[in-house]
Amino acid sequence: AHQQDADGREGPARWSRARTPGAQDMPPKEGYPPIRTGRHLPRRGPHPLVAGAIITSFMTYGMYLVIQANKERRALANEKRMARRAIVPYLQAEEDARMVVETERLHKIEAEIMKNVPGWEVGKSVYHNPNPRMA
Numbered sequence: 001a002h003q004q005d006a007d008g009r010e011g012p013a014r015w016s017r018a019r020t021p022g023a024q025d026m027p028p029k030e031g032y033p034p035i036r037t038g039r040h041l042p043r044r045g046p047h048p049l050v051a052g053a054i055i056t057s058f059m060t061y062g063m064y065l066v067i068q069a070n071k072e073r074r075a076l077a078n079e080k081r082m083a084r085r086a087i088v089p090y091l092q093a094e095e096d097a098r099m100v101v102e103t104e105r106l107h108k109i110e111a112e113i114m115k116n117v118p119g120w121e122v123g124k125s126v127y128h129n130p131n132p133r134m135a
Helices: 048-113
Strands: 003-004 008-011
Touching: none
Parallel strands: none
Antiparallel strands: 003 008
């Protein structure tokens, strides 16, 4: 019942080469069926032109939103700039008034410190430059 094949493995006698000397596998008389090599994949998604049109429309709408946001941002920045320009004279007048008070305070301190120096003039430039543009 059991025999050893050519590789030394044991198995049923019907698998043994000794039982079918010279037998060879042959193709069926009517031949093998043709091998399908074509790819028959189902179509997935829309046509590429439709997909391109959808993408283009979304991008166009997105760019429209970006342009509108830029216009809004530019208008707000312009409004802010104009408001700042409107208050500059008031801020400058405020600073000038503060500068007058500070200059008077510094002149008082200078007069106190230099009271014993003969010929010292409070507030006069110490550079003695005859060119008035450089004072």
